[in-house]
Amino acid sequence: MNEKQKIIGQGRIFPQIEPREETQWQLSERRKNRQQRLQELRSNGSQIKLYKSPTKYSNQQKHSVSPIKKTEPKKPKPPNNLGSIYGFLCITLLVIVPTGAGITAMSALFKLPSQADCESTYWRTASASKRLYCAQLLATSSTVDSLLQAINLVDVLSNDHPMRPQIDGYIEKWSKKILSLGDLAFQDGKLEEAITIAQKVPQKVPAYPLVEKQIQDWQKTWNEAEGNYTQTQEHLRQEEWHQASMExxxxxxxxxxxxxxxxxxELINDLKRTRKESAKLNEAQDIGEKGGLDNLTNGIQQAQEIEQKSYIYQKAQKLVLNFGKKIVDIALIKLNEGNWQEALDVVNKVPNNDALKEKVEDIEVLARAYSPANLGTVAGLEDAIAQVEKLKAERPLYSKAQELISLWQQEISDVTIIEEGKKLAQPGGISDLKVAIAKLQTIPPYNPRGQDATTLIKAWNRELQQQEDRPFLEKAEKLASFGDLSSLQAAISEARQIGRGRTLYQEAQNKIKRWTEKVQRFEDQPILDDAQILALSGNIEQAIFTARKIRAGRVLYNQARAKIQEWQVQLEAKRSLENARQVAAGATADAYVTAISLAQQVPSYSSRQVEASQLINQWSQQILFIAMEVVNRDVPQAISIARKIPRNSLAYNSAQSQISIWQSWLTPTQPIEDRSLPSNQSQQLREENSTNLTDERGKPLVSKPKFTDNN
Incomplete structure (x- = not known):
């Protein structure tokens, strides 16, 4: 039977399958979604109710016949007159009955069996045509079981049966339908079910090689898809987003x-979710790498939010383990420092992890053992040792436990010595303290209680030194109480017997300093008094020389230094005024200006400041007089000279008035011959100038100037 090819599923071609509408089997150019494709595949076969398998009859039913009834001998009938009528009827029946039987036979020959006939047929005696017809009815259901029943129904016919070629064609057709149903399961992701369906096709049918090829194609496609899927998952685990997307x-x-x-x-959703989880994990790593207990704890909490089904779950767990180890290290540091309570608080924040469990448990045991050990008693130390001895050699902190046991055993020995030393020092005498100190000095400083022993030794040494040195200090104080120079010097000598590093050394030094200052006052005060007397007598140079005999570091040095600076200022002021007088002797305007500048160098706090001010006023008036003499010859020059008078002098205001008058003369409104100094103003200036200016000794500062009456 030569049938056309049919397209099944994703373009897979099976030969010799009757064609169906292409719209039912071929995909459009645009990819259809999974639901549409499955719907199309399911719509290819009509769904009808599966026929029941032909009922097999028992041997009794197959060979049973209707029971034969016994016939009783007929009684003789009385003769009647109707014989002729019966004869006619018999002839009529002989004609009608055969004719009806023939018609009925022909009708039965051309009439096909009904569905009810297929269900009640005795198949051992059924004809080939009936088998084929009923098989076709079964095949219309398009289910695997109905198609297999259809094949089994007709495949029993012998190979030499006249209808065998036609039946083989149908068997091949139905086998391919079974394969199409298997492909539908394959497209739905049920590979094993598809293979199981395909393998139900009888091996002896001609189409069975198609079954084997179809199964191989399915398995190849499935393996390739699984390979892509697995490789994509591996890229996700490695956080290779681009490769994962491409795969x-x-x-x-x-x-x-x-x-x-x-x-x-699924992979696309996994890719999106994994990228978000990766960003969260990177953030957790950044937080933890900042260091510190809080950052490590926060990093662990964020990393633990990555669910177990995540592709980067193992990476998250490695990060949690890494941060957990760092927290354990912090707990060990606290433990080594003796902060056992802090160590317990820290170790409680270590995440649950089998790799850290034993170490965490060991830290807890060691930390709790510190509590009785810190009591500092023999009983407490023995209790701590008993707790730590529970850690056996296979435990991770066994070596640390042995170290603590050795340490605490040594501490028990130290505690015993310290207690004995305290008993020896209890009387408090010098000899008692010395014996107790010697006892505790047998404990090395690096021993567990070495620091405690050192502290006690220092305390007893202070007490011992006070008892030894107090008599020296008391004797020195008694000597210094006399207050004279020799007594103070003797007190200083006595106090200096207390050496450096002794308990009373600083107290002795303070007293020595106070007594030394008194001695220096006794020695240096006469020198300073002599210098002041010389300065008052005017011999400033000799006063400075005398005061410099008091050296730096002496108690009166600062006072002498202040006096020297004061006298140096007076000496410089004196020299400045002498220079100013010498310059002013030139009796010119420029000479007076220079002299005024020198006089202004005298400091305001100098005792010569009054003298300097008087000289400045005197020389300022001299400049004004010179300007008034020049004005009749050269008004601009007179104005220039008058402007050199300093602002803080007494002649400044008069000079400014004259400058205003002289500047008005320079205007052309008044004849030049009328420009002369008024007589009353000239007379006033003469009177002001006639006043003698004297220094602090009453001597005149300058001679009276000579004026020329311009009137």
């Missing part, structure tokens, strides 16, 4: 609806 996109070209839609979408 996942290859599923779109797989000729399988299940892999090209559902599994592809």
């Amino acid at each position: 996942a996109s290859r599923l779109l070209s797989v000729p399988n609806v299940y892999w090209g839609t559902k599994k592809y979408q």
Whole structure:
């Protein structure tokens, strides 16, 4: 039977299958989603109720016949007159009955069996045509079981049966339908079910090689898709986002609806979720790498939010383990420092992890053992040792436990010595303290209680030194109480017997300093008094020389230094005024200006400041007089000279008035011959100038100037 080819599923071609409408089997150019493709595949076969298998009759039913009834001998009938009538009827029946039987036989020959006939047929005696017809009815259901029943129903016919070629064609057709149903399961992601369906096709049918090839194609497609899927998952675990996306996109070209839609979408969703989880994990790593207990704890909490089904779950767990180890290290540091309570608080923040469990438990044991050990008693130390001895050699902190046991055993020995030393020092005498100190000096400083022993030794040494040195200090104070120079010097000598580093050394030094200052006052005060007397007598140079005999570091040095600076200022002021007088002797305007500048160098706090001010006023008036003499010859020059008078002098205001008058003369409104100094103003200036200016000794500062009457 030569049938056309049919397209099934994702373009897979099976030969010799009757064609169906292409719209039912071929995909459009645009990819259809999984639901549409499955719907099309399911719509290819009509769904009808599956026929029941032909009922097999028992041997009794097959060979049973209707029971034969016994006939009783007929009684003789009385003769009647109707014989002729019966004869006619018999002849009529002989004609009608055969004719009806023939008609009935012909009708039965051309009439096909009904569905009810297929269900009640005795198949051992059924004809080939009836088997084929009933098989066709079964095949219309398009289910695997109905198609297999159809094949089994007609495949029992012998190979030499006249209808065998036609039956083989139908068997091949139905076998391919079974394969199409298997492909539908394959497209739905049920590979094993598809193979199981395909393997139900009888091996002896001619189409069975198609079954084997179809199964191989399915398995190859499935393996390739699984390979792509697995490789994409590996890229996700390695956080290779681009490679994962490219690998996942290859599923779109797989000729399988299940892999090209559902599994592809799963990978895309996994990619999005994993990228978010990776960002969260990176943030957790950044937080933890900042260091510190809080940052490590926060980093662990964020990393633990990565669920177990995540592709980067193992990476998150490694990060949690790494941060957990760092927290354990912090707890060990606290433990080594003796902060056992802090160590317990820290170790409680270590995440639950089998790799850290034993170390955490060991830290807890060691930390709790510190509590009785810190009591500092023999009983407490023995209790601590008993707790730590529970850690056996296979435990991770066994070596630390042995170290603590050795330490605490040594501490028990130290505690015993310290207690004995305290008993020896209890009387408090010098000899008692010396014996107690010697006892504790047998404990090395690096021993567990070495620091405690050192502290006690220092305390007893202070007490011992006070008892030894107090008599020296008391004797020195008694000597210094006399207050004279020799007594103070003797007190200083006595106090200096207390050496450096002794308990009373600083107290002795303070007293020595106070007594030394008194001695220096006795020695240096006469020198300073002599210098002041010389300065008052005017011999400033000799006063400075005398005061410099008091050296730096002496108690009166600062006072002498202040006096020297004061006298140096007076000496410089004296020299400045002498220089100013010498310059002013030139009796010119420029000479007076220079002299005034020298006089202004005298400091305001100098005792010669009054004298300097008087000289400045005197020389300022001299400048004004010179300007008034020049004005009749050269008004601009007179104005220039008058402007040199300093602002803080007594002649300044008069000079400014004259300058205003002289400047008005320079205007052309008044004849030049009328420009002369008024007589009353000239007379006033003469009177002001006639006043004698004297220094502090009453001597005149300058001679009276000579004026020329301009009137």
